Amino acid sequence: MIWNKKDIESDLVRELSARYNLDLMSSSILIRRGRVEPEELCFFLEDDKRFLHNPFLLEEMEAAVERINSAVEEGEKVLIFGDRDVDGITSTVLLYEMLTGKGIGVEWALPLGDDPYGLTKESVEECVNQAVTLIITVDCGISNHQEISYAKEAGIDTIVIDHHNPRDVLPPAYAIINPKLKDSAYPFRDLCGCAVVSKLVWALCFSETDLYNREVCLLNILPENEAYTVEAVKLVNLVEKQRISETIVPGVVPIEQTRLVDFLGGVEIYVYNREQQLRMLQRIFGSEAIINLFDLAEPIWNLYPRLKDKSLLGIRELSKIVKYRSTFTGELDVLINLFTTLVLKQNKDRFSPFNDNLDLVALGTIADLMPLENENRILVRSGMGLLSSTTREGLYQLLLRQGLAGKKLSTTDIAWQISPLINATGRMGVPDRAVRLLLSRDAAVCEELAEEVVSLNKKRKKLGDDTWENIRHSAQASHDELGGKMVIVGDKDIHRGITGILATRLVKYFNTTTAVLAFMNDKAVGSLRGDGSFKVSALLTHCAELFQDWGGHDYAAGFNMELGNFPRFKQMVQDYLETIKIEETEEETIEIDAELPLSYMTPELIDKVEFFEPYGQGNSPLVFLLKGAKIAELSLVGKTEKQHVRMLVDTGKFKWPGVFWNASERVGRDFSLDDTVDLLFRLGRNYFQNTETLQLTILDIQK
Numbered sequence: 001m002i003w004n005k006k007d008i009e010s011d012l013v014r015e016l017s018a019r020y021n022l023d024l025m026s027s028s029i030l031i032r033r034g035r036v037e038p039e040e041l042c043f044f045l046e047d048d049k050r051f052l053h054n055p056f057l058l059e060e061m062e063a064a065v066e067r068i069n070s071a072v073e074e075g076e077k078v079l080i081f082g083d084r085d086v087d088g089i090t091s092t093v094l095l096y097e098m099l100t101g102k103g104i105g106v107e108w109a110l111p112l113g114d115d116p117y118g119l120t121k122e123s124v125e126e127c128v129n130q131a132v133t134l135i136i137t138v139d140c141g142i143s144n145h146q147e148i149s150y151a152k153e154a155g156i157d158t159i160v161i162d163h164h165n166p167r168d169v170l171p172p173a174y175a176i177i178n179p180k181l182k183d184s185a186y187p188f189r190d191l192c193g194c195a196v197v198s199k200l201v202w203a204l205c206f207s208e209t210d211l212y213n214r215e216v217c218l219l220n221i222l223p224e225n226e227a228y229t230v231e232a233v234k235l236v237n238l239v240e241k242q243r244i245s246e247t248i249v250p251g252v253v254p255i256e257q258t259r260l261v262d263f264l265g266g267v268e269i270y271v272y273n274r275e276q277q278l279r280m281l282q283r284i285f286g287s288e289a290i291i292n293l294f295d296l297a298e299p300i301w302n303l304y305p306r307l308k309d310k311s312l313l314g315i316r317e318l319s320k321i322v323k324y325r326s327t328f329t330g331e332l333d334v335l336i337n338l339f340t341t342l343v344l345k346q347n348k349d350r351f352s353p354f355n356d357n358l359d360l361v362a363l364g365t366i367a368d369l370m371p372l373e374n375e376n377r378i379l380v381r382s383g384m385g386l387l388s389s390t391t392r393e394g395l396y397q398l399l400l401r402q403g404l405a406g407k408k409l410s411t412t413d414i415a416w417q418i419s420p421l422i423n424a425t426g427r428m429g430v431p432d433r434a435v436r437l438l439l440s441r442d443a444a445v446c447e448e449l450a451e452e453v454v455s456l457n458k459k460r461k462k463l464g465d466d467t468w469e470n471i472r473h474s475a476q477a478s479h480d481e482l483g484g485k486m487v488i489v490g491d492k493d494i495h496r497g498i499t500g501i502l503a504t505r506l507v508k509y510f511n512t513t514t515a516v517l518a519f520m521n522d523k524a525v526g527s528l529r530g531d532g533s534f535k536v537s538a539l540l541t542h543c544a545e546l547f548q549d550w551g552g553h554d555y556a557a558g559f560n561m562e563l564g565n566f567p568r569f570k571q572m573v574q575d576y577l578e579t580i581k582i583e584e585t586e587e588e589t590i591e592i593d594a595e596l597p598l599s600y601m602t603p604e605l606i607d608k609v610e611f612f613e614p615y616g617q618g619n620s621p622l623v624f625l626l627k628g629a630k631i632a633e634l635s636l637v638g639k640t641e642k643q644h645v646r647m648l649v650d651t652g653k654f655k656w657p658g659v660f661w662n663a664s665e666r667v668g669r670d671f672s673l674d675d676t677v678d679l680l681f682r683l684g685r686n687y688f689q690n691t692e693t694l695q696l697t698i699l700d701i702q703k
Contacts, residue, residue, distance in 0.1 A: 001587065001588050001589070001590055001699075001700045002587055002588070002589040002590070003589075003590060003592060003625070003680060003700070004589050004590065004591055004592060005032075005591075005592035005595060005625065006032045006591070008028055008031045008032060012031055012036075013027045013028050013031060014027075016030065016031065016036065019323075020041065020045060020323070022045075025594055025608065026608065026611065026612075028594060029593045029594055029612070029622065030044065032591070032592075032593055032594075033593070033619075037326060038323070038324040038325055038326045039324060039325065039326060040373075040374070041324060042323075042324035043373065043374055043375060043376075043377040043378060044377065044612070046320070046324070046378070047378060047381055047382065048320065048378075049355070049378060049382070050321065050337075050340065050341060050344065051321070051324070051375065051378060052375050052378060052379070053186065053187050053188060053375055054237070054238055054239050055199035055200065055202045055203040055206075056203060056206075056236075056237040056238070056239045057185050057186045057187065057239060058177050058178075058179060058184070058186050058196075058199060059176070059177070059181055059184055059185065059186075060175040060176055060177060061175075061177055061199070061200070061203050062203075062213065062237070063174065063175040064159050064161075064174075064175040064177055064200060064203075065200070065203050065204055065207050067134065067157060067159060067174055067175060068099070068102075068104075068134075068136075068159070068204060069204075069207060071104055071133070071134050072102050072103060072104055075105065076104070076105070076133045076134055077105045077106075077107075077130065077131055077132045077133060077134075078099060078104050078105065078106045078107070078132065078133075078134045078135075078136065079106070079107050079108070079109060079123075079127055079130075079132045079134070079135050079136070080092055080095050080096055080099070080106060080107070080108040080109070080136050080137075080138060081108075081109050081110070081119050081123060081135060081136070081137045081138070081140070081141070082108065082109075082110045082137075082138045082139055082140065082431075082435075083110065083111070083117065083118075083138070083139040083140045083193070083426075083431075084110050084111050084112075084117075084425075084426030084427075084431040085139075085367065085368070085423055085426050085431075086363055086364060086367035086368065086419050086422045086423050086426075087139050087192050087193045087194055087364040087367060087368040088110065088138065088139035088140065088193060088426075088431070089110070089422060089425075089426065089431055089434045089435055089438070090194040090360040090361070090363050090364040090438070091138035091139045091161070091193045091194040091196075091197045091360075091364060092108050092110060092138055092435055093360060093435055093438045093439055094194055094197050094198060094201065094357050094360045094361070095136065095138055095161075095197050095200070095201070096108050096435075096439065097353070097357065097439070098200075098201045098204060098353050101353060102204070107130075107132075108435065109123060110426075110431045110432060110435065111431070112429055112430065112431070112432065113429040114429065114496060114520060116525070116548075116549060116560055117140065117549065117551075117558055117560075118137075118140040118141065118143060118144045118147070118549065118551075119135070119137055119140065119141055119144040119147040119148065119151075119158075120147060121146070121147055121150055123147070124147055124150050124151045124154065124156065127151070127154075127156055128154050128156070132156060133155070133156055133157065134156065134157050134158075134159070134174075135151055135156055135157070135158045135159070136158070136159045136161060137158065137159070137160050137161060137162065138161045138162075138193055138194075138197050139161075139162060139163070139164075139192075139193030139194070139197075139364075140162060140164070140193075141158070141160035141161070141162050141171065141173070142160055142162040142164050142165075142166050142167070142170070142171070142176070142178055142551065143164070143167060143171075143549060143550065143551040144160075144171055145167070145169065145170075145171040145172075147171075148160070148171035148172055148173050149171070149172055152172055157173075157174040158171070158173045158174055159173060159174055159175045159176075159177070160173045160175070160176045160177065160178070161177045161178075161193070161196050161197050161200060162176075162177075162178045162193060162196065163178060163179065163180060163191055163192060163193045163195075163196050164178075164180070164193075164551050164552055164553065165180055165537055165551065165552065165553060165554070166178060166180060166181055166182070167551075177196060177199070177200060178196065179191050179196065187374075188374045188375055188376075190370050190371050190373070190374070190376065191365075191370065191375075191376070192361070192364040192365045192367075192368040192370045193364060193368070194360055194361050194363070194364030194365070195361050195364065195365055195370075195376070195379055198354060198357070198358070198360075198361045198379070201353055201354045201357070202351065202354045203237075204353075205350050205351045205353055205354055206237060206238075206347075206350075206351075208350050209343070209347045209350060211237070211238075211343060212237065213236065213237065214236070214268075215234055215235070215236050215241070215267050216234070216235050216236075216267060216268050216269075216270060217232055217233070217234050217235075217263070217264060217267045217268065217269045217270065218232065218233050218235065218269075218270050218271070218332065218335050218336060218339055219231070219232045219264070219269050219270070219271050219277065219293070220232075220271065220272065220277070220312065220331050220332045220335055221277055221280040221281065221284075222331065223280065224247065226249060226250075227247050227248060227249045227250075228247070228248055228250070228280055228283070228284050229245060229246070229247045229248075230245070230246050230247075230248060230258075230260060230284070231243075231244070231245045231330070231331070231332040232244055232245075232260070232263055232264065232269075232332075233332060233336060234263070234267065235336070235339075238340050238343065240336070242263075243332075244259055244260075244263050246258055246259060246260065248284050250283050250284050250285075251286075254285070255284075255285040264291065268294060269291060269292065269293050269294065270293070270294045270295075270296050270335075270339060271293045271294070271295060271296065271335075272295070272296050272297050272300070272312055272335055272338065273295065273297050273311075274293045274294070274295035274297070277293060278291070278293060296335070296338060296339060296342065299342055299346075300338050300342055303341075303342060303345055306318075312331040312334045312335060313331060313334075315334055315338070316329060316331070316334045319334060319337060321337050322334065322337070355382075356386070358379060358382045358383035358386055359383045359386035359387045359390060359392065359395065360383070360438070361379050361380070361383050362379065362380045362382075362383025362384050362386070362387060362414070362614075363383070363387070363414065363418070363419065363422070365379060365380050365383075365616075366380065366411050366414050366415050366419060366614075366616055367414075367415070367419040367422070367423065369556070369616070369617045370616075370617060371616075371617045371618030371619070372411070372614050372615065372616040372617060372618050372619040373618045373619065377614060377619075380411065380614045380616075381613065381614055384409060384410075384411065384414075384613070384614060387409050387414065388407070388408055388409045392438065393440065393441055393442070393443055393446040394437035394438045394439075394440055394446045394449065394450065395418075395438065396446075397437075397446045397447055397449075397450035398418055398421055398422075398437075398450055398453065398454075399418070400450075401450055401451075401454050402417045402418065402421075403687060403690075404417060404418075404687070407685075407687055407692070408685070410613065410614075410615070410684065410685070411613065411614045411615050411616050412615070412621075412684070415616065420457055420460075421453050421454060421456075421457045422434045422453070424453065424456045424457035424459075424460040425453055425456055426497070427460050427495075427497030427498055427500075427501070428456045428459060428460055428497055429497060430456070433449055433452055433453060433456070434453060436449055437449040437450060437453060460497070460498065460501075463495055463497075463498055464498050464501050464502065464505075467493065467494055467495070467498060467502060468502065468505065470491070470493060471489050471491060471494070471502065471516075474489055474491070475487050475489050475506055475509075475510070475514075479510050479512065482573075482574060482577060483577075484510075484512060485512060485513070485533075485577045485582050486512055486513045486514065486515070486573065486577060487506050487510055487512060487513070487514040487515070488514075488515045488517075488569075488570055488573060489502070489506070489514070489515070489516050489517070490516070490517035490518075490519055490524060490526070490566055491517075491518075491519060492518075492519040492520075494516065494517070494518040494519070495518060496518035496520060496525045499516040499517065499518050499525065499526060499527035499558075500516075500527040500529070500556075500558075502516045502527075503515065503516040503527045503528065503529040504529050506529075507529045507530070507531050511531060512531050512533070513528070513529065513530045513531050513533060513534065513536060513539075514528070514529055514531075515527070515528045515573070517566065519563055519566075521563075522562060522563050522564075523548075523560060523561070523562060523563055524560065524561055524562070524563045524565070524566050524569075525558075525559075525560045526558065526559050526560065526561075527556075527557075527558050528540065528552070528556070528557045528558065528559070529555070529556055530554070530555035530556065532555060533582045533583065534580055534582065535554040535555065536552070536554065536555055536556070536557050537552065537553065537554050537557055539573065539576055540552075540557055540559060542572065542576045543559075543569060543572045543573065543576070546561045546565040546568060546569055546572070547559045547560065547561045548560050548561055548562070590623060590680060590699060590700065591623065592623050592624070592625045592680065593622045593623050593624065594622070594624055594625070595624070595625040595626075595627070596624050596625065596626050598626070598628060598629070598651045598652050599652070599653075601626065601629075601651035601652070601653070601654055601656065602653070602654060603654070603694060605683055606683060606684075606685070606694055608622070609621070609622055609682075609683050609684070621682045621684070622682060622683070623680055623681070623682060623699065624680070624681055624682070624683070625678065625679075625680055626651070626678065626679055626680075626681065627678045628676060628678070629649050629650065629651050629676070629677060629678075629679060630649070630650040630674065630675070630676050630677075631647050631648075631649065631650075631671060631672070631673055631674060631675050631677060632647075632648040632649065632650040632655055632674075633646075633647055633648035633673070634646070634647045634648075634667065634672070634673045635647075636664050636667065638664075642664055643661075643662050643663075643664050644659060644660065644661050644662060644663065644664060645659070645660040645663045645664055645666075645667060645698075646658070646659055646660075647659075647660065647698070649679070649696060656694070656695070656696050657686075657693060657694075657695050657696070658681065658695065658696035658697070658698050659695065659696070659697060659698065660697075660698035660701070661697075663698070663701075666701070670701060670702075670703070671701045671703060675703055676703075677701050677702060677703055678701070678702045678703075679696075679698055679699075679700065679701045679702075680698070680699040680700045680701075681696040681697060681698050681699060682696070682697045682699065683695075683696060683697075684697060
C-alpha cells in the first residue's frame with residue numbers, strides 16, 4: 001500500500017480558513033480533497049436548504065405538477081409504481097404519503113416474486129380494470145417505452161420520475177422528470193430516485209402558494225454619475241426566466257422608447273426600498289412615470305431585524321449565499337436571494353411534506369450509492385438528523401433490532417445495518433412488506449413486520465453464502481477465460497434476488513467488472529456491476545439487441561433476455577472487451593487527509609471527523625496519519641478463524657482501542673506488541689452492549 005499525502009500551499013490554507021472561518025486542519029483537508037470552489041464548498045459547510053436546487057429547473061416539472069393537481073380536482077384514481085430496492089421502496093412511500101395528504105385516491109405497487117423490473121403490460125392492464133387514469137412510476141419507467149405506449153393507447157397518462165440513464169428514444173409519457181435527460185438544465189445529475197421524488201414533492205408544496213406559476217418582476221435602479229442603470233429580472237416559480245439592464249440618462253429617452261415598458265407590463269414589480277426606487281424612476285422619466293411597486297424592505301426587516309435600513313450592497317456583505325459564489329454578485333442578485341428567502345420563510349409550513357420526509361431521501365441516497373456531493377450532502381445530512389430521532393414507527397423498530405435506537409447514526413450505520421434489511425424484502429420477492437412497514441403508524445403491526453424483515457435478511461444472507469460457494473469455481477474459470485477483464489456467471493440455482501449482491505461481491509473478490517445471471521425457465525435475468533475500469537452502460541448498449549429490457553447507471557445495471565441468448569451474450573461481451581483498453585491495477589494508494597501530532601489524539605478529534613459527514617460514495621471517511629504511537633495491547637479475533645487484530649494504541653495522554661481487519665498474518669512480521677509504529681487510521685464511534693466508545697479502524701501500519 002502506497003501512502004500519499006498531497007502537498008498543499010500554506011497560503012491557500014490560510015486564505016480558505018479566513019474566508020470561511022475554518023480551522024487550519026479543516027481547510028487543509030478540503031484542499032487535499034480538491035474542494036475549493038465556493039459553489040462546491042457550500043455543500044460541505046452549510047445545512048441551509050436554500051442551497052438546494054430549485055425543482056422547477058427539472059424539465060417538465062410544471063407539467064407533472066399540473067397533471068397531479070388536476071387529478072386531485074377531478075377525483076381521479078392514481079397508481080404509484082415503484083421498484084423493489086431501497087430507493088424504489090422509499091420513493092413509493094414518499095410519494096404515497098404526499099398524494100394521500102392531498103386527498104388523491106392512490107394505490108401503490110411494486111414488482112413481486114419473479115416480476116421483472118419496471119412497469120409491465122400486466123400492470124397496465126390491471127390499471128385499466130381498476131379505472132386508473134394516471135400512473136406515476138418512481139425509480140423506474142425511463143426504459144418502459146412499450147408499456148407506457150400501451151397505457152397511452154388505453155387512455156392512461158403516465159408520469160415518469162426516474163434517475164436511471166435514459167435511452168435515445170424516450171417513452172411517450174405525459175411528463176418525464178429525470179436529471180439525466182439530455183440537455184437538462186438541472187445543475188446536478190446524481191440524485192437517487194427518492195431524491196427526484198422529493199423534488200416533485202417540493203414543487204407540489206410550492207404549487208399551493210400564491211406565487212405558483214405567477215410571473216413576478218424584481219427591479220433595482222443604480223445611480224451612475226449622470227445616468228441610471230435600471231436592472232430587472234422575471235421569475236416564475238422562483239426560477240429566473242429573463243433579465244434586462246438599461247443605462248439611461250434622465251430626460252434623453254422617454255420611457256416608452258425603452259425595453260422597460262414591454263418588460264414591466266402586466267406583472268407585479270417588487271423592489272427594495274420603494275420610496276428610493278420610485279424617486280429615481282421619476283428622475284429618469286419625469287413625474288408622470290407612475291409605476292406600482294411592491295416594497296420588500298419591511299417584510300425582510302421583520303424577518304431579519306439586523307438588516308433594517310441597510311442597502312442591498314450592505315446586505316451583500318452579510319449574505320451567506322453570496323459568500324459561496326465565485327462570480328460577481330450584483331444588487332439585483334442580492335434582491336433575488338432576499339425575495340426567495342422571504343417567500344420560503346412565509347410559506348415554510350407548506351413545505352413540511354418535503355422537510356419532514358428527508359429521512360426517506362437519506363435512506364435512498366445512501367443505499368443507491370449516490371455520490372455524497374453537491375446537494376446530496378444537504379439532503380442526506382438533514383435526513384440523518386431525522387433518522388437519529390425518528391418518529392416513523394417502522395424505522396424505529398428496525399433501529400431497535402439492530403441496536404441503533406437512540407444512537408447518533410452515521411451513514412455507515414445505515415449502509416451496513418438498515419439498508420440491507422429493507423433491500424432483503426425486495427431480493428426475497430416481497431418488497432411490499434417494507435413499504436407497509438414504513439407507512440404504518442401502528443406499533444403492533446410494525447413490530448410484526450420488522451421481525452419478518454429481519455428474518456428475510458437472515459434468509460437472504462444464507463442464500464447468498466450458499467450460492468457463493470457454488471459459483472466460485474465457475475467465476476474463476478470465467479475470469480481466466482476473459483483474461484481478467486471481466487467475470488460472467490450464470491446458473492439455474494442462482495436466485496434472481498441476489499444477483500446484484502453476488503456481482504458486487506465478485507467485483508471485490510476479482511477486482512473486475514462482473515455479470516451474474518439467474519436462469520429462470522426460458523429467461524435469464526442479470527445484474528452487472530463495474531469496477532470503474534469501463535462503463536457497464538456502454539457494454540449493455542453494445543449487447544442491446546439481445547435484451548428484452550435493460551437499464552441502470554454507468555457502473556451498475558440490470559437486464560433480462562431469452563435464455564437461449566446467453567451464449568451470444570458471452571461472445572458479444574468478449575468481442576467488446578477486445579475493443580477497449582483496461583489499465584492494469586497498480587498497488588493500492590491511500591490518500592492521507594491530515595498528519596496528526598500525538599497531542600492531537602484527544603476525544604475531540606471525533607468532532608472533526610463528524611464535521612465532514614456524511615460519508616459515502618464520492619466522500620470517503622477521513623484518513624489520518626499518526627507517527628510514533630505504541631502498540632500497548634494486541635490480540636487476534638474472529639468468529640471462525642482469527643483473521644482480525646484488536647489492539648490498544650498508546651498515544652501518550654490517551655490510549656485508543658483499534659481494529660485492523662484481515663491483518664492477523666501481519667502480526668509478528670510487520671508489527672508486534674510494544675512496537676512503536678506509524679499508522680493510517682479512520683476514527684468512528686463503536687457501540688457494544690449499550691456502551692459507546694471511540695475506535696480506530698487501522699488501514700495500514702509501518703514500523
